[in-house]
Amino acid sequence: xxYKIINLFKNFGKVKVLKNINLEIKKGEKVVIIGPSxxxxxxxxxxxxxxxxxxxGKILFEGKDIYSKExxxxxxxxxxxxxxxxxxxxxxxxxxxxxxxIKNKLMTKEEAIxxxxxxxxQIHLLDKENMYPEDLSGGQKQRVAIIRTLIMNPDVILFDxxxxxxxxxxxxxxxxxxxxxxxxxxxxxxxxxxxxxAREFASxxxxxxxxxxxxxGTPEEIFENPKTxxxxxxxxxxx
Amino acid sequence: MEFLSTLGEKxxxxxIYEQRYLYFLEGLKYTVVIALASAFLxxxxxxxxxxxxxxxxxxxKILILKKIADFYVYIIRGTPTLLQLMxxxxxxxxxxxxxxxxxxxLAFSINSSxxxxxxxxxxFESNSLDGQREAAKTLGLKYFTTMKNIIFPQAIKQIFPALxxxxxxxxxxxxxxxxIGIVELIKASDIVSSRTYDYFFPLIVSxxxxxxxxxxxxxxxxxxxxxxxxxx
Ligand SMILES: Nc1ncnc2c1ncn2[C@@H]1O[C@H](COP(=O)(O)OP(=O)(O)O)[C@@H](O)[C@H]1O
Ligand SMILES: [Mg+2]
Numbered sequence: 001x002x003y004k005i006i007n008l009f010k011n012f013g014k015v016k017v018l019k020n021i022n023l024e025i026k027k028g029e030k031v032v033i034i035g036p037s038x039x040x041x042x043x044x045x046x047x048x049x050x051x052x053x054x055x056x057g058k059i060l061f062e063g064k065d066i067y068s069k070e071x072x073x074x075x076x077x078x079x080x081x082x083x084x085x086x087x088x089x090x091x092x093x094x095x096x097x098x099x100x101x102i103k104n105k106l107m108t109k110e111e112a113i114x115x116x117x118x119x120x121x122q123i124h125l126l127d128k129e130n131m132y133p134e135d136l137s138g139g140q141k142q143r144v145a146i147i148r149t150l151i152m153n154p155d156v157i158l159f160d161x162x163x164x165x166x167x168x169x170x171x172x173x174x175x176x177x178x179x180x181x182x183x184x185x186x187x188x189x190x191x192x193x194x195x196x197x198a199r200e201f202a203s204x205x206x207x208x209x210x211x212x213x214x215x216x217g218t219p220e221e222i223f224e225n226p227k228t229x230x231x232x233x234x235x236x237x238x239x
Numbered sequence: 240m241e242f243l244s245t246l247g248e249k250x251x252x253x254x255i256y257e258q259r260y261l262y263f264l265e266g267l268k269y270t271v272v273i274a275l276a277s278a279f280l281x282x283x284x285x286x287x288x289x290x291x292x293x294x295x296x297x298x299x300k301i302l303i304l305k306k307i308a309d310f311y312v313y314i315i316r317g318t319p320t321l322l323q324l325m326x327x328x329x330x331x332x333x334x335x336x337x338x339x340x341x342x343x344x345l346a347f348s349i350n351s352s353x354x355x356x357x358x359x360x361x362x363f364e365s366n367s368l369d370g371q372r373e374a375a376k377t378l379g380l381k382y383f384t385t386m387k388n389i390i391f392p393q394a395i396k397q398i399f400p401a402l403x404x405x406x407x408x409x410x411x412x413x414x415x416x417x418x419i420g421i422v423e424l425i426k427a428s429d430i431v432s433s434r435t436y437d438y439f440f441p442l443i444v445s446x447x448x449x450x451x452x453x454x455x456x457x458x459x460x461x462x463x464x465x466x467x468x469x470x471x
Contacts, residue, residue, distance in 0.1 A: 089371065103384050145374075
């Protein structure tokens with residue numbers, strides 16, 4: 001089991017955001033989390049790599065508490081891709097990608113640059129390696145951000161609305177790269193409003209509402225046979 | 240005509256007679272030395288304080304250190320610079336043989352560091368950097384690696400104008416060093432005035448020198464700013 005989430009609660013002050021989440025995620029799963037805005041999707045994702053600290057409950061990653069020394073020193077094992085890309089604005093594209101593998105001593109500088117260039121070639125951005133993030137389009141930024149995460153060879157990648165900040169014509173280039181990553185066997189947990197993508201990409205879909213998991217099933221179960229009224233009306237609204 | 244010749248006479252008395260211009264040069268020297276040294280030390284101490292306060296958010300174990308840093312900034316910002324200077328000279332270093340110039344540098348460094356710490360704090364806390372900090376964390380980058388490679392270079396760019404202002408403020412504030420007997424520019428012109436019974440030339444010249452110094456500083460800052468923005 002990659003993730004085991006046990007009785008997870010999260011409050012921000014008096015606001016109860018996550019209310020008793022229990023969830024297990026296996027290696028290789030492609031989990032898509034859907035749900036109305038404010039339902040706690042981002043908060044759940046951010047608890048999974050300790051960007052947020054749970055108020056109550058426990059998260060095991062690879063069998064060990066996520067706050068264990070071992071998991072804390074290897075946080076890059078849980079990669080994350082953000083809605084707002086969060087590239088390092090003072091570094092070039094290439095520097096953005098190689099900084100973490102070098103500083104974490106996963107690779108020598110030469111190895112990291114070689115690997116980064118392979119990835120950049122794969123996404124057709126090799127000619128942009130010396131540019132700064134501000135010179136890239138949103139779609140290009142997000143693809144670089146995905147590669148920056150991939151080069152760390154993580155066990156899982158968490159995506160928080162990776163295409164929500166993008167113009168329509170750039171959404172596909174990012175979703176396609178995510179599909180390529182999925183084909184490589186990566187465990188992925190994706191929060192998205194792209195339901196078409198979810199249906200085709202996910203091995204499992206989770207519907208969250210008001211801090212709880214309301215439904216959890218295959219894409220067919222979720223999209224064709226929604227059980228709860230909440231999910232039914234959510235799907236109607238989004239379509 | 241007579242007016243012009245008294246003016247000439249006063250000029251002669253102020254600068255030429257007994258080589259009095261040397262007082263001004265000496266004053267200029269101490270003003271510049273104290274301002275430069277204090278700006279540098281203030282930046283170093285201020286950065287350390289800002290780092291302590293910032294790192295606390297990451298590691299709550301340094302609470303005591305953070306409280307000390309907060310208290311330091313509170314005390315320095317809450318009292319007049321002149322008072323700090325005099326306490327340092329007349330109380331703390333009263334019996335010490337340390338050079339008065341060093342006491343001056345120390346006082347202005349400490350004073351400036353508190354303001355610099357606040358300026359840098361604002362830079363560190365800028366919203367645009369929060370996301371990058373989170374990204375760094377998820378990539379396994381350690382706090383100091385992140386600060387050095389990502390946050391600091393960008394924060395410096397944002398706060399550069401404010402740091403420049405602090406330098407100019409500091410430069411002008413060194414004019415109170417005369418209170419503990421340092422012959423900086425104002426004190427120098429004061430000495431000369433007391434000999435010539437004329438305030439006009441000494442004060443005007445001091446003003447012109449300050450204006451010249453701040454002019455140079457401003458030019459340097461503008462250049463640095465453009466450099467940081469890759470415009471040069
Ligand atoms: N740092 C925070 N401080 C206070 N409230 C927060 C914070 N982050 C999220 N929330 C609140 O928690 C709720 C769930 O937010 P979020 O997890 O971002 O939902 P979603 O990603 O599903 O839109 C919202 O009501 C939001 O306002
Ligand atoms: Mg969200």
